[in-house]
Amino acid sequence: MGSPVTLSVIKADVGGYVGHSRVHPEMLAKAEELLQQQRGKLLIDSTVLVCGDDIDLVMTHERGNDHPAIHQLAWDTLTAAADIAHRLKMYGAGQDLQADAFSGNVKGMGPGVAEMTFIERPSEPILIFCADKCAPGAWNLPLYKMFADPMNSPGLVIDTKMNQGATFEVFDAVEGKSLKLNTPEEVYLLLTFIGSTGRYLIKNIYMRFCNDVAATGSVQRLKDVAGRYIGKDDPVLVVRGQAGFPALGEITEAFTLGHTTAGWMRGSHQGPLMPCSFDTARPVRFDGPPRVICAGFQLAHGKLLGPVDIFDNPAFDRTRARCNAVADYLRAHGVFEPHRLHPEEMEYTTLPEVQKQVAHRWESEDKLPSKVGAGVGGDFD
Numbered sequence: 197m198g199s200p201v202t203l204s205v206i207k208a209d210v211g212g213y214v215g216h217s218r219v220h221p222e223m224l225a226k227a228e229e230l231l232q233q234q235r236g237k238l239l240i241d242s243t244v245l246v247c248g249d250d251i252d253l254v255m256t257h258e259r260g261n262d263h264p265a266i267h268q269l270a271w272d273t274l275t276a277a278a279d280i281a282h283r284l285k286m287y288g289a290g291q292d293l294q295a296d297a298f299s300g301n302v303k304g305m306g307p308g309v310a311e312m313t314f315i316e317r318p319s320e321p322i323l324i325f326c327a328d329k330c331a332p333g334a335w336n337l338p339l340y341k342m343f344a345d346p347m348n349s350p351g352l353v354i355d356t357k358m359n360q361g362a363t364f365e366v367f368d369a370v371e372g373k374s375l376k377l378n379t380p381e382e383v384y385l386l387l388t389f390i391g392s393t394g395r396y397l398i399k400n401i402y403m404r405f406c407n408d409v410a411a412t413g414s415v416q417r418l419k420d421v422a423g424r425y426i427g428k429d430d431p432v433l434v435v436r437g438q439a440g441f442p443a444l445g446e447i448t449e450a451f452t453l454g455h456t457t458a459g460w461m462r463g464s465h466q467g468p469l470m471p472c473s474f475d476t477a478r479p480v481r482f483d484g485p486p487r488v489i490c491a492g493f494q495l496a497h498g499k500l501l502g503p504v505d506i507f508d509n510p511a512f513d514r515t516r517a518r519c520n521a522v523a524d525y526l527r528a529h530g531v532f533e534p535h536r537l538h539p540e541e542m543e544y545t546t547l548p549e550v551q552k553q554v555a556h557r558w559e560s561e562d563k564l565p566s567k568v569g570a571g572v573g574g575d576f577d
């Protein structure tokens with residue numbers, strides 16, 4: 197058995213080109229360069245992905261999850277890209293870097309993090325999903341489909357390993373605690389939580405036949421770090437595939453609905469999550485619709501062979517067309533729910549500031565004339 201390898205994906209929006217739609221090539225080149233300098237030192241291998249205005253750093257190494265040196269490298273790399281963004285007057289330069297100095301772990305400092313450590317299998321297919329204009333709860337539905345829904349993943353019925361089920365680790369983003377639930381026997385319980393995508397986030401999934409990690413999503417929420425809306429979380433997700441884990445096609449099938457997610461314009465709207473090629477992951481219509489790219493790799497001795505642009509495929513044309521139709525339909529609601537998010541989510545945006553203007557003009561219902569009449573009627577009690 198070989199020694200464990202760690203796959204770390206650390207991401208942030210440190211400046212948009214143009215507006216919130218893309219990342220300037222100079223920023224990406226700097227990120228690539230800084231990670232490449234560490235190959236053979238801190239890192240085994242690295243690559244830089246981009247989805248919308250987010251830079252996604254992909255690193256393999258042998259130091260395990262949450263290692264300070266790896267997190268420092270990611271922080272320094274994102275800071276260097278932010279410096280370029282400032283110099284070029286990119287939009288929202290440095291936006292997601294919410295601390296003045298690095299303090300051991302980028303979690304809680306703005307960036308999103310998905311890390312997993314495992315022994316590389318004889319062949320190790322890996323899919324990395326990066327999203328923009330979207331919240332981390334967006335992974336709940338596709339992860340449920342991949343790992344617990346036999347109508348999506350026939351391996352759950354047909355394959356002797358997948359058939360043993362999975363363990364879902366669910367993170368309660370409000371209480372800051374986690375719960376492990378086993379499928380298939382606890383699938384209904386699982387759904388009671390993960391259907392609430394704003395609060396319960398799937399953090400890790402383990403295959404029960406081997407107790408090995410199969411999927412890891414970033415669960416950081418920017419509003420919890422900044423205390424206000426500064427941009428949507430735009431999460432990342434890593435999924436290992438094949439040989440008793442969901443097949444590549446079962447993993448991608450889970451994205452064919454074009455399901456809705458919180459995000460889109462001003463992080464305040466529901467919109468369809470559109471699977472896109474690397475080139476078309478530029479959210480421009482109403483700052484969206486929310487996008488997801490899928491980068492495929494074969495991991496070989498820690499080396500990332502790839503990326504293959506998985507969604508650059510006509511098989512996803514119908515999903516994209518549906519997303520456009522759903523976008524039209526939702527947009528027709530203007531500022532009305534359910535296109536606009538419910539009030540709890542809007543609390544973190546700039547909307548309450550606007551509403552404050554008339555705060556003093558609200559009258560208590562007791563003082564309204566109709567209530568006075570009701571009081572008279574009360575004499576019959």
Ligand code: F6R
Pocket residue numbers: 215216329426427428459460461462463483
């Ligand atoms: C979404 C996002 C954008 C901005 C919008 C307004 O995550 O970042 O939709 O919220 O473009 O941006 P400002 O207020 O910076 O002009």
Ligand code: MG
Pocket residue numbers: 209212216249288291427
């Ligand atoms: Mg942005």
Ligand code: MG
Pocket residue numbers: 209248249250328329427428430
């Ligand atoms: Mg973004």
